[in-house]
Amino acid sequence: xxxxxTLFDAASALAGQSFAxxxxxxxxxVPADLRRHKGWVGQLxxxxxxxxxxxxxxxxxxxxxxxxxxxxLDARGRPLETTFVCTTPLLDVTGLNWEASNVRNKLQCxxxxxxxxxxxxxxxxxxxxxxxxxxxxxxxxxxxxxxxQEHMDKIALGQVExxxxxxxxxxxxxxxxxxxxxxxxxxxxxxxxxxxxPRGFYLKxxxxxxxxxxxxxxxxxx
DNA sequence: GGATGATCATGC
DNA sequence: GCATGATCATCC
Numbered sequence: 711x712x713x714x715x716t717l718f719d720a721a722s723a724l725a726g727q728s729f730a731x732x733x734x735x736x737x738x739x740v741p742a743d744l745r746r747h748k749g750w751v752g753q754l755x756x757x758x759x760x761x762x763x764x765x766x767x768x769x770x771x772x773x774x775x776x777x778x779x780x781x782x783l784d785a786r787g788r789p790l791e792t793t794f795v796c797t798t799p800l801l802d803v804t805g806l807n808w809e810a811s812n813v814r815n816k817l818q819c820x821x822x823x824x825x826x827x828x829x830x831x832x833x834x835x836x837x838x839x840x841x842x843x844x845x846x847x848x849x850x851x852x853x854x855x856x857x858x859q860e861h862m863d864k865i866a867l868g869q870v871e872x873x874x875x876x877x878x879x880x881x882x883x884x885x886x887x888x889x890x891x892x893x894x895x896x897x898x899x900x901x902x903x904x905x906x907x908p909r910g911f912y913l914k915x916x917x918x919x920x921x922x923x924x925x926x927x928x929x930x931x932x
Numbered sequence: 933g934g935a936t937g938a939t940c941a942t943g944c
Numbered sequence: 945g946c947a948t949g950a951t952c953a954t955c956c
Contacts, residue, residue: 744940744950744951744952745939745940745951745952746940746941747940747941747950747951748939748940748941748949748950748951748952749940749941749942749948749949749950749951750941750949750950751949751950751951752948752949752950753941753942753948753949753950756948756949764943764947764948766947766948767946767947767948768948770948780949780950782950782951790934790951791950791951791952792935792936792950793950794948794949794950796947797946797947827951874936874937875935875936875937876935876936882935882936884936884937884938885936885937885938885939886946887938887939887945887946888938888939888940888941888945889938889939889940890937890938890939892945892946893945894945894946907937907938908945908946914935915934915935
């Protein structure tokens with residue numbers, strides 16, 4: 711992808727296409743469901759748009775500074791899932807600041823691609839929605855920053871295990887691992903090193919719903 | 933019905 | 945294990 715316009719046009723052109731059509735074009739096969747293929751739709755869209763970062767800790771289109779995110783919507787256009795942003799540092803966090811954070815970097819410019827997330831529709835028949843570019847408004851960034859700071863303060867104080875997904879207005883902290891037996895190092899209550907579940911930052915659905923709602927001029931009811 | 937905590941696949 | 949891509953499954 712040489713420029714943002716080209717990428718956006720390519721993403722826009724995917725609107726209305728079914729996963730079966732897209733998979734066929736990419737030489738991919740469509741799984742029966744997502745239970746054992748949770749990231750499949752994201753990978754399908756990455757392939758269709760030529761994202762190249764792979765498993766590196768980079769934006770999907772580093773040269774454009776753009777992060778690609780699919781977001782599954784229900785019949786009313788509401789997000790069905792929270793949106794994973796990045797994993798959370800749990801050690802040596804005292805010097806970290808929002809401006810240099812991975813969360814801010816990832817969310818600086820997002821190419822959102824709504825997808826049909828309805829489980830009652832066969833995966834192959836679900837379709838891609840209308841892509842749109844988003845950059846956080848000053849208000850949105852302020853919310854994100856406040857939540858990020860609150861979480862990071864607790865982590866720095868050795869209180870990571872007191873954090874639940876209920877905390878944070880728009881940005882929550884939740885486990886992010888293969889399973890609940892996976893452990894990583896963190897700071898404990900007494901400043902010692904403890905073993906704990908890896909965590910990740912996720913955008914709450916209320917936050918992404920507000921973006922979707924505004925973008926497509928949808929009503930709050932229904 | 934919706935959100936939380938747990939989980940799945942893959943590459944290095 | 946940690947990064948990527950997320951949704952599942954169970955709970956309230």
